[in-house]
Amino acid sequence: MSANEWPLWEVFIRSKQGLNHKHVGSLRAPDAEMALQNARDVYTRRSEGISIWVVQSSLISASDPTEADALFEPADTKIYRHPTFYDLPDGIEHM
Amino acid sequence: MEILTPEKLAEHFQAKIDADIKIEPNDWMPDNYRKTLIRQISQHAHSEIVGMLPEGNWITRAPSLRRKAVLLAKVQDEAGHGLYLYSATETLGISREETIDDLHEGRVKYSSIFNYPTLTWADMGAVGWLVDGAAIMNQVALCRTSYGPYARAMVKICKEESFHQRQGYEIMTILMNGTELQKAMAQDALNRFWWPALMMFGPSDAESKHTEQSMRWRIKRYTNDELRQSFVDATVPQAELIGLSIPDPKLKWNEERGHYDFGDIDWDEFWQVVGGNGPCNKERIEARVKAKEEGAWVRDAAMAFAEKRKLRQNQ
Numbered sequence: 441m442s443a444n445e446w447p448l449w450e451v452f453i454r455s456k457q458g459l460n461h462k463h464v465g466s467l468r469a470p471d472a473e474m475a476l477q478n479a480r481d482v483y484t485r486r487s488e489g490i491s492i493w494v495v496q497s498s499l500i501s502a503s504d505p506t507e508a509d510a511l512f513e514p515a516d517t518k519i520y521r522h523p524t525f526y527d528l529p530d531g532i533e534h535m
Numbered sequence: 536m537e538i539l540t541p542e543k544l545a546e547h548f549q550a551k552i553d554a555d556i557k558i559e560p561n562d563w564m565p566d567n568y569r570k571t572l573i574r575q576i577s578q579h580a581h582s583e584i585v586g587m588l589p590e591g592n593w594i595t596r597a598p599s600l601r602r603k604a605v606l607l608a609k610v611q612d613e614a615g616h617g618l619y620l621y622s623a624t625e626t627l628g629i630s631r632e633e634t635i636d637d638l639h640e641g642r643v644k645y646s647s648i649f650n651y652p653t654l655t656w657a658d659m660g661a662v663g664w665l666v667d668g669a670a671i672m673n674q675v676a677l678c679r680t681s682y683g684p685y686a687r688a689m690v691k692i693c694k695e696e697s698f699h700q701r702q703g704y705e706i707m708t709i710l711m712n713g714t715e716l717q718k719a720m721a722q723d724a725l726n727r728f729w730w731p732a733l734m735m736f737g738p739s740d741a742e743s744k745h746t747e748q749s750m751r752w753r754i755k756r757y758t759n760d761e762l763r764q765s766f767v768d769a770t771v772p773q774a775e776l777i778g779l780s781i782p783d784p785k786l787k788w789n790e791e792r793g794h795y796d797f798g799d800i801d802w803d804e805f806w807q808v809v810g811g812n813g814p815c816n817k818e819r820i821e822a823r824v825k826a827k828e829e830g831a832w833v834r835d836a837a838m839a840f841a842e843k844r845k846l847r848q849n850q
């Protein structure tokens with residue numbers, strides 16, 4: 441990357457009030473303010489959102505995909521974390 | 536933790552592909568898969584950006600304010616498509632700068648269709664209808680490609696493309712309802728763009744050196760010839776409906792196959808244009824290089840401004 445290349449930003453959009461911001465893509469911009477403007481210009485051309493977050497990509501820490509089994513497999517074996525694990529007597533329909 | 540040999544990694548990788556599990560940027564992938572994607576996605580990105588030139592050519596001369604607004608919106612969309620695809624390329628570990636230099640220095644191609652000139656207003660109709668139509672055929676298939684960032688970019692692009700083809704077909708329809716001169720202009724545009732549009736799907740399956748591996752990796756989901764046939768089948772009735780005739784004496788519905796048969800593509804012309812000898816190759820690259828060089832001071836100034844603002848905020 442040459443010295444004057446603009447940094448990379450990740451763009452998150454809230455599509456409507458009440459929903460989470462969701463990752464939609466990335467772009468390059470010199471700073472956060474211009475990243476927001478550019479995100480508005482490319483990622484909200486058809487009423488896709490009402491709020492934008494931008495985060496410089498280099499600031500994101502990510503889990504290692506090669507450790508995915510070790511990280512996430514234990515959750516699969518703890519089936520008692522799900523309501524379907526429990527028996528309910530007949531006559532109880534909603535709980 | 537078990538140490539995986541390259542063979543084991545390759546095996547796991549292919550098993551994921553076969554199970555239709557998407558590959559994401561930090562996942563292990565064979566070098567050639569990465570290289571193939573960099574080539575294909577960057578080529579696709581360049582096509583979006585170079586593709587802005589033949590249509591940009593008509594923005595100031597669009598025949599009405601409505602047409603001008605529509606064409607402007609379409610060309611802006613293409614810039615966004617280029618951005619999504621350059622971003623997807625970057626996830627494979629190649630910088631944007633490098634990718635763009637590859638185009639400017641002739642190491643990577645873009646779709647050969649954009650090396651044809653847009654001579655009349657009807658060409659805006661033919662380009663939207665046929666060129667975007669062919670691109671959509673290809674892109675819809677790519678929504679299920681195996682590399683996650685590429686597939687996501689395609690989904691977004693397909694949503695935005697849907698008006699591009701319609702606005703082109705609308706231009707053609709209106710011309711075909713017009714004067715004899717307007718009809719002749721529409722027919723002439725179709726005559727010039729039909730064959731180059733068929734060439735957009737690339738060499739025939741027998742000639743295509745990348746197809747087999749790309750199909751195995753599910754980068755491609757359909758072959759060039761399959762997509763070309765779908766395009767012909769979809770487009771011929773659209774032409775007939777508005778009174779245009781396809782410039783191919785061999786074009787004929789084949790009841791048995793359930794498809795149109797069509798004439799031979801002039802592959803010499805295709806390879807000439809791909810090889811740099813099309814009517815506009817030189818002009819297109821020159822325009823891109825000029826934009827990069829003459830825009831450099833704007834990018835530098837924006838960066839300097841951002842740095843100055845940061846300093847001020849830190850005081």
Ligand SMILES: [Fe+2]
Pocket residue numbers: 583612613616692696
């Ligand atoms: Fe596009």
Ligand SMILES: [Fe+2]
Pocket residue numbers: 613667670696699
């Ligand atoms: Fe388009």
